[in-house]
Amino acid sequence: MAGLASAPLVPAFARAADPIKVGLIIPLSGGAGRQGQDVTHAVQGMAALINESGGVLGRPIEILVRDDESTPAIGVAKANELAAAGVAVVLEGWNSPVTLAMQSVLARAGILDITMISKADAILASASNPLAIRLNSANVQDAAIIAQYLGSKTKKARIVFVTENDAYGNGAQQGIEAEFKKANLDYTIAQTLKFPFPQTDFRVEITSIRDAKPDYVISINANEGAGLPAFLQQYAQGNVGAPVICTVGTVGPSVIETTGKAANGLHSADIYFPETEPFASNPENKRFVAQMQKQFKTEPDKFMALGAASLQVWAKAVAKAGTLERKAVAGAIRGQEIPGTIFGTVRFEPNGQMQHRHFVFTVKDGKIVVES
Numbered sequence: 001m002a003g004l005a006s007a008p009l010v011p012a013f014a015r016a017a018d019p020i021k022v023g024l025i026i027p028l029s030g031g032a033g034r035q036g037q038d039v040t041h042a043v044q045g046m047a048a049l050i051n052e053s054g055g056v057l058g059r060p061i062e063i064l065v066r067d068d069e070s071t072p073a074i075g076v077a078k079a080n081e082l083a084a085a086g087v088a089v090v091l092e093g094w095n096s097p098v099t100l101a102m103q104s105v106l107a108r109a110g111i112l113d114i115t116m117i118s119k120a121d122a123i124l125a126s127a128s129n130p131l132a133i134r135l136n137s138a139n140v141q142d143a144a145i146i147a148q149y150l151g152s153k154t155k156k157a158r159i160v161f162v163t164e165n166d167a168y169g170n171g172a173q174q175g176i177e178a179e180f181k182k183a184n185l186d187y188t189i190a191q192t193l194k195f196p197f198p199q200t201d202f203r204v205e206i207t208s209i210r211d212a213k214p215d216y217v218i219s220i221n222a223n224e225g226a227g228l229p230a231f232l233q234q235y236a237q238g239n240v241g242a243p244v245i246c247t248v249g250t251v252g253p254s255v256i257e258t259t260g261k262a263a264n265g266l267h268s269a270d271i272y273f274p275e276t277e278p279f280a281s282n283p284e285n286k287r288f289v290a291q292m293q294k295q296f297k298t299e300p301d302k303f304m305a306l307g308a309a310s311l312q313v314w315a316k317a318v319a320k321a322g323t324l325e326r327k328a329v330a331g332a333i334r335g336q337e338i339p340g341t342i343f344g345t346v347r348f349e350p351n352g353q354m355q356h357r358h359f360v361f362t363v364k365d366g367k368i369v370v371e372s
Helices: 033-052 074-082 096-108 141-152 165-182 203-212 228-238 255-263 283-296 302-320 325-333
Strands: 020-026 061-067 089-092 112-115 156-164 186-195 218-222 242-244 265-269 339-340 344-347 359-364 367-370
Touching: 020 074, 020 096, 020 218, 020 302, 033 255, 033 302, 061 074, 061 112, 061 302, 074 089, 089 096, 089 203, 096 112, 096 165, 112 218, 141 242, 141 265, 141 302, 156 165, 156 203, 165 186, 186 325, 186 367, 218 228, 218 339, 228 242, 228 255, 228 265, 265 283, 283 302, 302 325, 325 359
Parallel strands: 020 061, 020 089, 089 112, 156 186, 156 218, 218 242, 242 265
Antiparallel strands: 265 359, 339 344, 359 367
């Protein structure tokens, strides 16, 4: 992986200080490889900005990058590797099963574990990681948005779920169904079609969807690099007709680019759009966007913003705590408010979950159009 190897981002004035090692575990290969590479670039870009401003506790940051291959056992091996390398914190998480497998390893090693993206509710409830922190929105937060959106369209409908069969997918569907009941929506679950994360051939599922005659199809698919674009393309070819709603955070610019015209008409929601308020006028976001354009010739998406903000939040918490000690840094984040981030002033629940505002959007002519 050219450009993704461990490399200290150290300005000349700071080279005399020993760097603080920050671990990053993310898929760099496989179906989520492209997105993982983008997140890695974003973390490296934020590290450059932090180092230019004097580093953390007067020391530069060195990013150590590891590929978890979207596989729990490999994630555990990489977590052990980074623990042996003496990292102060690990930023991790694209796939919930990988995150859940790594949590106890990092906690036993006394290393602060910050989840950037993985969504399963169990990540913040696991006894194996009592100091858990997560920046991405949780399944339970996202479920309410999907239910609100559908409820604004109709109170009675036939729904088909196409659900990734793992902690993320199953948790997301359970949460959405629970929100349907809370909102007193008269929805019939005509079918639930489950699939493994790597799947890219959905022709059998699409035939089943057509036979079920749904009013809406809810796609829960975190394989943005391969599986989700394949499903959307095959769904369009199948001429099913029912609108597709993708769960929060699964449809970024790279998905739309890969999917092509088949993405048009797709509905979803997300928590970050660099050119939409309140982000467009946020000085920290503008600085981050400029850095990504300068260093990597790209505009950041939500996943990249979450990766960069994870490092930014950690650095600010260390500065506030005055130490790298895990409990003190976690205490400066959990239940606290942190100003001056890419997302503005952010607030964390006592359980370590960052709060978010969601924006509903539709894909039109290959572009994300945020609904007012």
